Structure formats: C-alpha cells, structure tokens
Amino acid sequence: MQIKRISILNEFECTGAQCPASCCRGWKVPIERDMYLKYLTEKGLFGTLLRCSIEKKEDLVAFRSTFHGCPFWGIDHLCGIQKKHGTDYMPAVCIQFPRQLYNLDFFCEETLYLACPEAARLFLVSAAGEKAFDFTVCEGSAGYEVNTTNDDRAFLDYLLYAREELAALVRDGMRFDSMAILDYGRDAQNACLGGKPLPSPRTYQSPDCYVIGIERMNKLFFNGFYHPSLRTLSPFLYRLCQKYIRRFGMFGRRNPACADQKLHDLTENLKQKVPHLDNLLNRYYEYYLFTSFLDIFEDYSFSKHLVFGVAKTAMLRLFLALYAEHKKQIGIHEIAKIIAVYERRAPQIEDALKML
Ligand code: SF4
Incomplete structure (x- = not known):
C-alpha cells in the first residue's frame, strides 16, 4: 500500500502539558x-x-x-x-488525533487536523514561508480501515489532478472565494451527472467572489455553528460567539446593510493586525483541499465540498477579526489557538450550507 503523508505531519510533535487547547x-x-x-x-x-x-x-x-x-x-x-x-x-x-488517516483502498493519505494547536502552528509556519503542502510517499501497510465504497480509479485520478490544479491556482493568487472555483464545481458536478467529460479547473476565471455577508453568516452561525453548550465545551470559542451575537445577531437581522459595513470594517481592522491575511486565508483553503477534496470520491458533491471550504474559511476570518478587534497585534500562537478551537466546531456549519 502506498501511504502519502503531508509535509507538516512529518514535523509534528505533541506539546503535551504545554498545549493551550488539549485534544x-x-x-x-x-x-x-x-x-x-x-x-x-x-x-x-x-x-x-x-x-x-x-x-x-x-x-x-x-x-x-x-x-x-x-x-x-x-x-x-x-x-x-x-x-x-x-x-x-x-x-x-x-x-x-490529530492525524487524519484516510484509506482510499488504492492508497492512503495521512494529514493533520488543524484542530490541534501545534498542527495549526505548523500550518501557519508553512503558509507564511510559502512552503507547499507536499506529500511524501512510502510503502507500508495501512493498519486502518478503508474509508470508501467507491472503486472508480479513473475518477479518483481525476480528483487528484483537479485538486492539484485548484491548489496551484489558489497558491498563485486566485482568491479562495473566487466564483471561478464554484463555477468549476458546478460544471464538474453536472458533467458527472450527465456522463460528460470532466472539466479542468484551469479553464475557469471570474472577477467575482462568493460574498459571505452578514445574512449568509447569520445563517451559518445560528443554524449550525453556534450552540449554548459551547459555554462548557469550549469557553474560549463561546466568548467569541457571544461577541458576534452582541455585534451582529439582532442588528444583522434588523439592518443587514449597516451590519455588512460593520463586518467589512472589522475585517479591514484585522488586516492591520495580521499581515498577509489574504495569503493566510488562501493557504487555509488550499490546506482544506488537501484534507477534504477527496471526500467527493464518495458523494460526487463538488459544489457542496467547495462551498463548505469557502464558508469555513470566511468564518475563520470572522473569528480572527472578532478576537483581534481591540488588540494591537496577534501572534502566531494566538492564531493557532483560534484555528484549533474553531476547527473543532466548524464541521457543524455543513448542516447550514443548504440555506445559503
Ligand atoms: S491538541 Fe495537539 S499538541 Fe495539544 S495535546 Fe493534543 S496532540 Fe498534543
């Protein structure tokens, strides 16, 4: 069995008692x-x-x-x-934990969940250093169960190719929320359903972005992400959620245009505190592709998985912005902690995607 291991996994070491958000x-x-x-x-x-x-x-x-x-x-x-x-x-x-072990029967992929602060820190170091998230390949036995029921090798090879293309586009500066990515997802999905040739992501371009303004953010937040139990499960995240509710909950419903402006200002403020924010978000989406894009092998839902990555990245930006609002600067360890606690809850927004 060929086992592919993402670069930051080879560098990972648990920080044990020093960890700011244990497993x-x-x-x-x-x-x-x-x-x-x-x-x-x-x-x-x-x-x-x-x-x-x-x-x-x-x-x-x-x-x-x-x-x-x-x-x-x-x-x-x-x-x-x-x-x-x-x-x-x-x-x-x-x-x-925090290894994500994915056995696709033809080969395995091993990556790291960014829900671990040390994994998130390694991700941030790679992102800042413009290092690619390469896979090293070795031969071995998986030792864990097969995670798929699909045996269509040609489709899996296409997904690997499309993932490389998408990751390269995002790394080369295409925004994570570019409509080009979602247009590609829509056409790839239609091609699958219609039995037509699958498209190349490189043939897509768009000047538009998929904007997650306050109305969409409220749908994601209140219909999936937020739950009062976060108060005990994840107090740090709960405090950020409360801040969001105070700033944008009712206000966002009563006056969405004004709330959108406030959200925009909050993001602009974040850009002052986190240099290269756009690059960080793009790299976060790129990493998402490496950990989650192959899920399409199981359900053929290109659009769902690509939109989920966009929503997940936009919501991370929101939490970083809420945290940074009254800080002079935020450092790598603080960002890593925010990513780690956020990642533990982020899968819940999948339920709200159908409302977007
Ligand atoms: S979350 Fe990561 S660094 Fe923290 S204790 Fe768990 S494995 Fe170790």
Missing part, C-alpha cells in the same frame, strides 16, 4: 467497542472511575464532558488514562 476539549470523546469492553472489566478504583465517566446515548459510547473537558484530563494537563496504562489503553480516536 479532548470542545467535543465528545467516543470510545470504540473493544476498548469499551476492556473498560467494563477494569478492576479497582480506576475501573469504577472509568465506568462512572462513560455515557451511552443511542449508538454513541463516549466519556462524559465535564467543565474542563474529558474527565481524565488532569490538573497537570495530561491524560490520566495514558499515565496509568499507556497510550494503547486510550480510545482509538485519542491515539490517532
């Missing part, structure tokens, strides 16, 4: 069946603790969320299960 903050930690059965038979006080910390809801077995996240995350900022029994005794998702 288990901001979401539920699911426990796979084999490990759950092991936990049920663990003896002694630790076994009792394990069993008291597990909750079962419908098909999901997970650790209960406490005010500070996973119940086994200690005051020393380390994992209690790992300290007592080692890494192999942790749920699979904890062992794997």
Whole structure:
C-alpha cells in the first residue's frame, strides 16, 4: 500500500502539558467497542472511575464532558488514562488525533487536523514561508480501515489532478472565494451527472467572489455553528460567539446593510493586525483541499465540498477579526489557538450550507 503523508505531519510533535487547547476539549470523546469492553472489566478504583465517566446515548459510547473537558484530563494537563496504562489503553480516536488517516483502498493519505494547536502552528509556519503542502510517499501497510465504497480509479485520478490544479491556482493568487472555483464545481458536478467529460479547473476565471455577508453568516452561525453548550465545551470559542451575537445577531437581522459595513470594517481592522491575511486565508483553503477534496470520491458533491471550504474559511476570518478587534497585534500562537478551537466546531456549519 502506498501511504502519502503531508509535509507538516512529518514535523509534528505533541506539546503535551504545554498545549493551550488539549485534544479532548470542545467535543465528545467516543470510545470504540473493544476498548469499551476492556473498560467494563477494569478492576479497582480506576475501573469504577472509568465506568462512572462513560455515557451511552443511542449508538454513541463516549466519556462524559465535564467543565474542563474529558474527565481524565488532569490538573497537570495530561491524560490520566495514558499515565496509568499507556497510550494503547486510550480510545482509538485519542491515539490517532490529530492525524487524519484516510484509506482510499488504492492508497492512503495521512494529514493533520488543524484542530490541534501545534498542527495549526505548523500550518501557519508553512503558509507564511510559502512552503507547499507536499506529500511524501512510502510503502507500508495501512493498519486502518478503508474509508470508501467507491472503486472508480479513473475518477479518483481525476480528483487528484483537479485538486492539484485548484491548489496551484489558489497558491498563485486566485482568491479562495473566487466564483471561478464554484463555477468549476458546478460544471464538474453536472458533467458527472450527465456522463460528460470532466472539466479542468484551469479553464475557469471570474472577477467575482462568493460574498459571505452578514445574512449568509447569520445563517451559518445560528443554524449550525453556534450552540449554548459551547459555554462548557469550549469557553474560549463561546466568548467569541457571544461577541458576534452582541455585534451582529439582532442588528444583522434588523439592518443587514449597516451590519455588512460593520463586518467589512472589522475585517479591514484585522488586516492591520495580521499581515498577509489574504495569503493566510488562501493557504487555509488550499490546506482544506488537501484534507477534504477527496471526500467527493464518495458523494460526487463538488459544489457542496467547495462551498463548505469557502464558508469555513470566511468564518475563520470572522473569528480572527472578532478576537483581534481591540488588540494591537496577534501572534502566531494566538492564531493557532483560534484555528484549533474553531476547527473543532466548524464541521457543524455543513448542516447550514443548504440555506445559503
Ligand atoms: S491538541 Fe495537539 S499538541 Fe495539544 S495535546 Fe493534543 S496532540 Fe498534543
């Protein structure tokens, strides 16, 4: 099996107790069946603790969320299960995080979730240094399950080619929200449905952008992203959300034109604090292509995945702007933390995409 590993994964090292947003903050930690059965038979006080910390809801077995996240995350900022029994005794998702392992049967791709602050920092260093997100290739056995039911190799090869083209266009300066990208997605999807030849992204150009103004942002925010439970799940993100609600919630509904202007001013203010913001956002979208574009192999939804990346990038810009509003400057570690906490919640906006 050919295993392709993205450049920043080779440089990754967990920062452990120094981490500003440990792995288990901001979401539920699911426990796979084999490990759950092991936990049920663990003896002694630790076994009792394990069993008291597990909750079962419908098909999901997970650790209960406490005010500070996973119940086994200690005051020393380390994992209690790992300290007592080692890494192999942790749920699979904890062992794997922040690696995203994608087995396409013909080959595997391994990337990093930017939901980890150290992964986000490595991403930012590469983005600022104009370094490409190359894949190194090695031979090995995957050791993880196949993630697809599709066996159309020709289509997968086309997706690899289209992804390279799109990434190169964005790296060469095409804006992440250019209509050229979405026009390409629409035509590629129609070509798939009609059994016609698939287009090349390079043949698309447009002076227009897909603008996510306040009305679209409110749809994304209130119909997918925001939930009051963020208050305990992710207090840092919750504070930024509250800031957004105060600034744009009701106001955005009553006077969208004025709210759009305010949003524009907030973004302009961010540009003063984050040099090369446009480049950063483009690189963020480019990285999104490397981690998510091949999902089209499973559902053939070009438009959905390309719009999701645009919405995700625009919303990151919003959170950076809210954070930076009254700061003189924001540094790489602060941006990395914002990206990490945001990434943990961002998948929820997929539900709201159909409202755009
Ligand atoms: S989020 Fe990343 S750096 Fe932080 S503890 Fe987890 S793997 Fe380590």
